[in-house]
Amino acid sequence: MAPLFLACVVWTAYYLYRACPVIPPLVWCLIGAWLAVASTGAIQIPFLLLPPLLFILWVTFRRHSFVDKVNLKLITMLHTVRIGVEIVLWMLFGAGLIPIVMTFEGRNFDIFAGITAPIASLLAFRGGKVNRTLLGVWNLASLCLLINIVSTAGLNRPAVLMTMPFVWLPAFIVPVVFASHLFVLCRWWRGTL
Helix, strand or coil, X not given: CHHXXXXXXXXXXXXXXXXXXXCCHHHHHHHHHHHHXXXXXXXXXXXXXXXXXXXXXXXXXXXXXXXXXXXXXXHHHHHHHHHHHHHHHHHHHHCCCCCHHHCCCCCCCCHHHHHHHHHHHHHHCHHHCCCHHHHHHXXXXXXXXXXXXXXXXXXXXXXHHHCCCXXXXXXXXXXXXXXXXXXXXXXXXXXXX
């Protein structure tokens, strides 16, 4: 489980780096420091999410020049990481570490966002034009799936998400996936797709 999950972390970082080449080195250092702090297990899940989410909201709504430089096709492909994450969650359930509601056998349908990400990317960016409607609807629907599993995890608070390396799910992967939706939806709303 842990090797597959670490591959998900690397996949997320890789696509974030490729889709957002304008992220300054200082921010990468802050991300590394945040992951180091999170790995201690001293911070509870709601507080693991809060600082990254506040930073993401600030960047999205105050730094339009940054958001406008995000590669929308690559940031859409980043969501394929959700397939691996959902497989890891299913394996954790099999090991008795999380409840079934947090898997695709329960109430977690987040895997559909990962499966449909390549299709959405292909259809939304073909012919040199951006299909604004498709991209916007897909991001809204996938954001709802993310909110569903985050709220389910928040209600269940499985202890395994506070252990290494799985603590990086709420500390890193979830905020990056959230940010990728927010960046696209911000540009969709402003009409700069």
